Amino acid sequence: MPRKKSEWDQLKQGYLSMQEQFKTKEEREYVPEKSCGKCKNFFASTGNTTGHCLILKVGSDIAANPPVFVLDGEVAMMSDITMDASPCKYYEEMELVDTDIGEAFDPRYSRHQRQMMK
Amino acid sequence: MAEVIAKKSAAPDRSAKELEEERAWWWVAEKKRSPRLDYLRKATWKKGRRGGEYEPGTKIDLESPQLFTESWQENEGDPIHLRRAKALTHMMGKRTIFITDHAQIVATEANLPHTLYANAEAIGGEIYNDPIIIPEPKEESLQIMSDSANYWRTRSNLLELVKVLRAEDMGKFITATLMWGLPVGGSFGYSGKDYEYIFGPDQKVGGGKGFEDMINDIQEKIDEAEDQLDSTPDGAELNLYEKLPNWESMQIALEGCINHARRYARLARIIAENFEPDAKRKEELLRVAETCERVPAKPARTFQEHLQMQHFIQTWTRLEALESAWPTRPDYYGWPYYNKDVNIDKTLTKDEALDLVGESLIRAYEMGHFLGRGGAEALQGIVGTWVWTLGGVNKDGSDACNDLTTAFLQAARMVRVSNPTFGFRWHPQVKDEVMREIFECIRQGLGYPSIRNDPVLIANGMYWHNHPLEEMRTWVHQACMSPAPTTKYGYQPARMASATMNAAKMIEYALHNGYDHTLNMQMGPKTGDARQFTDFEQLFEAWVKQMEWLMNFGVRIVNIGRVKSHENWGRPFLSGISERSVESGWDAVDPKSGERGNSWITFFTWVENADSLAAVKKLVFDEKKYTMDQLLTALEANWEGYEEMRLDFVKNAPKWGNDDDYVDDIMVRCLHEVSRHSHELKDPCGNPWPVLPENVSGNIHFSNRVHALPNGRRLGDALYDGGLSPGPGLDKKGPTAVLKSCGKINHISDGRAFLLNQRLSPTQLAGEKGYQLWKAYMKTWADLGLDHVQFNMVDDATLRAAQREPEKYQELIVRVAGYSAHFVDISRKTQDNIIQRTVQGLG
Numbered sequence: 001m002p003r004k005k006s007e008w009d010q011l012k013q014g015y016l017s018m019q020e021q022f023k024t025k026e027e028r029e030y031v032p033e034k035s036c037g038k039c040k041n042f043f044a045s046t047g048n049t050t051g052h053c054l055i056l057k058v059g060s061d062i063a064a065n066p067p068v069f070v071l072d073g074e075v076a077m078m079s080d081i082t083m084d085a086s087p088c089k090y091y092e093e094m095e096l097v098d099t100d101i102g103e104a105f106d107p108r109y110s111r112h113q114r115q116m117m118k
Numbered sequence: 119m120a121e122v123i124a125k126k127s128a129a130p131d132r133s134a135k136e137l138e139e140e141r142a143w144w145w146v147a148e149k150k151r152s153p154r155l156d157y158l159r160k161a162t163w164k165k166g167r168r169g170g171e172y173e174p175g176t177k178i179d180l181e182s183p184q185l186f187t188e189s190w191q192e193n194e195g196d197p198i199h200l201r202r203a204k205a206l207t208h209m210m211g212k213r214t215i216f217i218t219d220h221a222q223i224v225a226t227e228a229n230l231p232h233t234l235y236a237n238a239e240a241i242g243g244e245i246y247n248d249p250i251i252i253p254e255p256k257e258e259s260l261q262i263m264s265d266s267a268n269y270w271r272t273r274s275n276l277l278e279l280v281k282v283l284r285a286e287d288m289g290k291f292i293t294a295t296l297m298w299g300l301p302v303g304g305s306f307g308y309s310g311k312d313y314e315y316i317f318g319p320d321q322k323v324g325g326g327k328g329f330e331d332m333i334n335d336i337q338e339k340i341d342e343a344e345d346q347l348d349s350t351p352d353g354a355e356l357n358l359y360e361k362l363p364n365w366e367s368m369q370i371a372l373e374g375c376i377n378h379a380r381r382y383a384r385l386a387r388i389i390a391e392n393f394e395p396d397a398k399r400k401e402e403l404l405r406v407a408e409t410c411e412r413v414p415a416k417p418a419r420t421f422q423e424h425l426q427m428q429h430f431i432q433t434w435t436r437l438e439a440l441e442s443a444w445p446t447r448p449d450y451y452g453w454p455y456y457n458k459d460v461n462i463d464k465t466l467t468k469d470e471a472l473d474l475v476g477e478s479l480i481r482a483y484e485m486g487h488f489l490g491r492g493g494a495e496a497l498q499g500i501v502g503t504w505v506w507t508l509g510g511v512n513k514d515g516s517d518a519c520n521d522l523t524t525a526f527l528q529a530a531r532m533v534r535v536s537n538p539t540f541g542f543r544w545h546p547q548v549k550d551e552v553m554r555e556i557f558e559c560i561r562q563g564l565g566y567p568s569i570r571n572d573p574v575l576i577a578n579g580m581y582w583h584n585h586p587l588e589e590m591r592t593w594v595h596q597a598c599m600s601p602a603p604t605t606k607y608g609y610q611p612a613r614m615a616s617a618t619m620n621a622a623k624m625i626e627y628a629l630h631n632g633y634d635h636t637l638n639m640q641m642g643p644k645t646g647d648a649r650q651f652t653d654f655e656q657l658f659e660a661w662v663k664q665m666e667w668l669m670n671f672g673v674r675i676v677n678i679g680r681v682k683s684h685e686n687w688g689r690p691f692l693s694g695i696s697e698r699s700v701e702s703g704w705d706a707v708d709p710k711s712g713e714r715g716n717s718w719i720t721f722f723t724w725v726e727n728a729d730s731l732a733a734v735k736k737l738v739f740d741e742k743k744y745t746m747d748q749l750l751t752a753l754e755a756n757w758e759g760y761e762e763m764r765l766d767f768v769k770n771a772p773k774w775g776n777d778d779d780y781v782d783d784i785m786v787r788c789l790h791e792v793s794r795h796s797h798e799l800k801d802p803c804g805n806p807w808p809v810l811p812e813n814v815s816g817n818i819h820f821s822n823r824v825h826a827l828p829n830g831r832r833l834g835d836a837l838y839d840g841g842l843s844p845g846p847g848l849d850k851k852g853p854t855a856v857l858k859s860c861g862k863i864n865h866i867s868d869g870r871a872f873l874l875n876q877r878l879s880p881t882q883l884a885g886e887k888g889y890q891l892w893k894a895y896m897k898t899w900a901d902l903g904l905d906h907v908q909f910n911m912v913d914d915a916t917l918r919a920a921q922r923e924p925e926k927y928q929e930l931i932v933r934v935a936g937y938s939a940h941f942v943d944i945s946r947k948t949q950d951n952i953i954q955r956t957v958q959g960l961g
Contacts, residue, residue, distance in 0.1 A: 015292065028246060045293070052293065075639065
């Protein structure tokens, strides 16, 4: 019997496809008005654009129509600062207090990516 | 020329003596250094991030990765090592080079003075998103980077590793909460060097090898292999198919470096013969040309050639693998050349030699590659922990300090760079005159050298890694702290930053049944609902399980990362300058090359475990002032609404660093458990994984990734700064009590090394009396068998003034932890953390 895919396997698969995705320059530059990067519930990995959601778990799909929200489970949903969060009912705009990223030094309160500063 | 550059000085119009009395050491330095050195010091660009961001004007070098990728694409079918050697050589054969005015040592990591080097495969993502460093024309640069990111997105070294990691390990790793760095040690590691092969085992001029000699050594191996392949196959020949391209790649990389040096020789000669009007500078340029024609192709003959040879080696190992450390012992390996030029042949005056030493520090400071934000947060203000090793003993155990040791200490005070810094190998034979030079560096606020206990650390290396005594006596700082020999089987080709663990998670998870309240995820194993614990032993047992789990998790990732490194990346240049790789044909990072092993796990945020366990033991289980339910409820609320209770845990629970057996015994007990488990863990060379508690600035980096703790700390508060340092302001019994607490640890068998930060008063330590007080303190430190101590000696008033008017204090340096930084380059939170450290009064 092949091993059943765990929530962690799903996360890994999602992460790899995010990393391997072909993106044009325009796609890299585009940040939706409501994006995961602007949400209080986005927990950024240090530095790069990925992170995960503090509310939604693996299996969630906010890009689906209708969006799928999974709240139970042990593994968080992976996300990216530029992911369109407008369909997400858990979206909470956050105040970015660390404007020069030298004050709080907290990835939660600052988004130093160039695209987020537009 | 000298007159012109001297006029640029901005030093206040007061004498050096007056400035010394004001402790305005940065101005004193400017007054004392030569005009040439002053120019060079001011002509460098800062390569570390200021807080989290690069200085305006700093740009990414896009030329290098484009050239690298160009060759990479052309050699699609080659084995990976050969492909890397060709790409490196292509890049350095074509890339822009420059010589800074007045420089006598050349070569940089990036293509221009203000640019940062980056691996080709890293150009997408974080670099692409950076708000500062995209070069003009911006849109064009972004297009180049986007195209490059699309090419490398399926070819990256890291991605190859991620694919083989277990899904659960990978998922937890990328939260960046349990570990720090990337588990790809071969490509981002801290590489030691086989200096005994490069510079020779006998400390004599001409005793080492030039790259042409190494190429010849490799050719002999290739010829032998070809002969073997021509003979009757018996199976033993099969691995030669892998070794032959490895050897070829080593030769290509070494030839590439020789060619790179000769490009500088040609440039220097062209400038000298066609454009330089100043006779003295012309002579200097011609000497640069002669130097670069000589080294690294052939062994150095002079002190300048030796420094240049070192610099080419360090430049190339960074180009190959973005090395973030700089293990070297410049006074030991440079001494024969210095002695010959200055003392025997007298072709160089002491002042000229001092100038060259100062320049070598500046050239190192100038090195810079892009450091992602995660890395930069824990290495604020610098590019890597470049701790150069000074002092120590010779292989026969005699004192190795010499005039060049002193020259490095004096030059450091004149150029005042924050990187490299020094770690000084103290031992009982060190002369008073050397100790005075060291003290002067500390008194002048450099924060370095750190002081290392040579006898203890030699014994430590022999205990953990079975290095023979004579080899261990060659040791250098592999990164901030860990000693590693410079010998054929003792040197370590890669140490992964990701063998760095966020140790405060042990107590956090023990209290929360493995659940992480900052991530809202189950991360650690379920070790029981702490609300049901009825005695301290149950909590301690849960802590031990969480500790073992965290160490297992980290080592599992790093071990596979290390083994895959040479398959996914490869180090042809480093291999070419390593005797064991030249002999064996295996890549330097491949454990098959015969490395003895020198692994260690860095424990960030360690001391909180002892203080937190002691607080629970005393206030919950011994005094029964609170229940576990009350404590956990308060912690889950991040102490919000429980301030009075929190202050009770801060003030009335025993704290490490006060010579209080209640908490010190818990610290020792924790370390004994860790040490036991270190022996059970094995690295790919079969050696154990001892721990090394220290923080660099990880205590700030992780401050928002560690939840509230029973020592009274809230989510977001800075963690303690050292590996053994008490919490800031919590050591209330004076410096001797700190030392006594630290002395209860066995610095040989409990771990690899333990970082201790101390702050001293510059007023108290002024003059001869100050030196004598410090010397007495150091005697106690040595008698208690501690392996490390480092000092900040800048007063609060100066630090506060620098916060108010940073533009006036650009050159103020502080010791952060394991490295130094300009005070203005670290975040406000880190600055405050340094100010909060207890100023210890001696005597």
